[in-house]
Every structure is written in C-alpha cells, then in structure tokens.
Amino acid sequence: MSDWVEACATGDIDEEDVMRFDHAGRTFAIYRSPDDEYFATDGLCTHEKVHLADGLVMDDIIECPKHNGRFNYKTGDARGAPVCVNLKTYPVKVDAGKVLIRIG
C-alpha cells in the first residue's frame, strides 16, 4: 500500500486554513482544522471547478471563493446552494512532520 503521497509539511498550513496540492495531473485541497487535525478533499468546487484553496476556512467549513458554495471539508458534504454535489474526501495521516494523503 504505497499510495500515500506527501502533500506538505505540517507547518505549511496555518490552523483553520487550506492549501492547494497538485499531484499527477490532479488537484487537491489540504486543510488544517482549528483543533489541529488535517484533512484532504478534491481541489475543485463541484459547482464551477474553482480552486477551493483560494477560499475561506471557518471551523469545519470550506467556502468556495467564487460563489460561496460551502462544504464540510471533514466529510465532503455540500452545505446548500449553489453547491449540491458533495466533495470527495481522502484519508490523511501525519508522519514525522509530513502530511500524507492517500489518493485512491
């Protein structure tokens, strides 16, 4: 099982923030929650393919920078108009100061 990919160092993301991670032609968003846990989702909003990493993280919500579509980045759940399709999430682990995501 070697499909864990190193996305960034733990310190690369502020608490309650997000960063973009591109890998093998795909784009992801990596989150650090206010309680210092890490999460990962697809990088593009399901409404109009906008990079979510330019958006705002508040608690466990990522808000799309374009039209304010909201998702729970821990579960991927879409939280109301204009987004109606959930966001895909990916397993994350922290190992020796590195944030790794498992890209299925």
Added chain:
Amino acid sequence: MTAVAGMVIIGAGECGGRAALALRDLGFEGPVTLVGDEPHLPYERPPLSKEAMTGEAPAIKAIATDELFAERAIRHFHSVRAVAIDRAAHLVQLSDGSSVPYDKLLLATGSVPRQLPMPGLGGRCIYLRTFNDALAIRAHLNAGNRVAIIGGGFIGLELAASARKLGAAVTVIEAQPRILMRGVPAEIAEIIHKAHEAEGVSIRTGQGIAAIADDGKEAGITLADGQKIVADLVVIGIGAVPVTALAAEAGLAIDNGIAVDEHLRTADPDIFAAGDCCSFPLAVYGGRRVRLEAWRNAQEQGVLAARNMLGAGEAHAAVPWFWSDQYGFTLQIAGLSDEGKSIVRRDLDDSAFILFHLAEDGRLVAASGIGPGNAVARDIRLAEMLIAKRASPAPEALGSQAVKLKSLLAA
C-alpha cells in the same frame, strides 16, 4: 379543515427557483407552484455574459431539472405569465387563462433591461437578460464582427471581454465620465478600463448617443460629438428596472421596486417579494432602503422569503456582495461603497489589492477588491463578515498585509 391552497411563486429565475426548492427543504408539504414566462427551467444568469458566450456550445446552467421538480412535487409553469393578482380571493390569474390559488404568494419577478429611449433601434440592437438574448448576441460575436456596446457597466464590460475573446472588434460607449460609475471606486474602474484597452477594446467615455440607424444588417451609431460607429451588433446595457407592474396593479406599494419590510413582506401579509424586483431596508446600514441586482442576493432572499412564508419571521441581515469576471481578473465587492467616507488600501500578492471603505465614525462599511483569479476572494469574504459585525478595525491593521483579517474578526 380547509384545504391548503399552498405557495405560489411568480418568476422562475434564480430567486424564484431557489425559493421553490427551499420550501421543500424546509419541510413544506402543500402545493408549490412556480410560474415563469421563459421557456426554460430556472437557470443562473451570470454566465450569460461570460461562459455562455465564449463556451463551445452555449448551454443553460439550470439550477434544477424537470426530474428534481417532479420528485419534489414542484409544479413549474413555463412560458406562462401571471397577469393579475386577486388579493381578496387569493388567486393568481395566468396568461394561459387558468388561475392558481395561494395561501402565500412570492413575487420574484426580477428586472428587465432599461430601454434606450431612442428611435432607430432594429434587429441588430439587442439587450441581454435571458438565455435567448444571449444566443441572439452570440450569433454576432464572431471573429471580425464589429460590436458596439452602449453602457460601460458590468454587463457591457463582461460582454466586451467575451467578444474580444471571440475575436470581435469592440467599442464601448459610456455616457458618464468614466466606466463603472455606480458602485465601483475610481481606482479600480481605472484598472479595468486599462485592461480593456490593453485587450484592444476602444472605450469612449463621456459620450452620449445622438442617433442610431439600424437596417437589420448593420447599425450606424452617431455619437454626441458627431463621430460615427458602424457595427454588426449593438448591445445595450444601461441598467435594469424592476418588474413591478403586476404588484402595482394589485395595489401594492412601489418604491424603486416592490416595497417590502425586513421580512421581505409587502403590506399584504400574504404577499412577499424578493430579489431584483424588490426594495428592502438594509439592516447593516440602519435600514437604508435599497434594491440589489445581484445573483447572491436573489438566492439568499429567495430562501429567506421561503422561510418567512412558512412563518419563520426572520429579518434580512446579509451584506450585499457582488463579483465580476473579465479576462483573467475578478472584482469582488462586499457592502455598498457609497456608505464610506474614507478609503484604506491593502495590497495583496500578484498586484491584487483591496480598498476598505470606512464611515465617518470608523466603521467598516464596504470593501472593493480586484486581482487575478480569486486572489481577493478570501479577504473580501472576511471583510464582509467584519461589515456584518459592524466592526471598526484600526485602519493600520486593515492596510497591513502582515495583519490577518481573520484575527480582526475575533477581536
């Protein structure tokens, strides 16, 4: 027990469509009827001046499908107009001769383009409001076509950018001394002006139109200073006016739109109005009566109206928010900048910046940002939250990129 007549929504745009879906989201089980005069499902209008123009095949971005409406038991009348409201009988009469009873009625009739009061307009002079308008415009935006756009507002400028992308020759004619006079600070308007010129758009500001002669094949425009412009297509984008006739004929008050209170209710307790068609008191500015022509407002007010039709009694509390995409940059504005007396500038990366508009007492009342891609989005969103909190952040903090706006929110 009397039968439930249910909810009727007049206007099947973003606002009406969202309201219908929200009624079901909120658990309402009685009849929901959505009446729209367009032949389409409710769709998003913002792409009409952008992606719908430049995409391979113009397509509607619908906010629901027929299947979803069927599944949620939302009855959608398309290509049908509401012609009268009988308030005493709680009936809406439709253009197909039928009538629909209501317990609560939502007017989401939107706005229509302001007409250029001038003779000589013909088939090559088009206004943009609907998807069908967009198709008519698209047919004339091909490489080498000459396009004249009357009005240097958002619709006109977004269309200018789309037309350039498609290779058309574009002239924008604006009667005011600069483009985007309404609601956009001069410093940002100037950047947009230069971006258009760099892309090859000719912008004529301070120019009235003396005459238009449109023979159906091309249109000749004579400017106030005597210059002549010949175009294959003239797009007129000089603002929008709310659709209020139905409400006025039903005896409801009109005040720059259908007048509603903070609950989006008219003087008739069973009739609400939301979106472009209504004027309402904006709580964040002490109840100043405004009418907004904005996508997010249409969406939010549609949902709020649905809640209040079901008795929630919630007051409107949102801060106006608006965006525009042209070429590779995005403008975002939170709040109404005319509430401000002074400006603080915050520079971000990649030549992006935000202007914070402060009231005399130091309160943050608006923020206008421009930059490549979505560079200003996050800070504009935080500014919006600060505005909603009626915060008065220190100008030095707002102006320093080293100070995170999120930290001001917690203060």
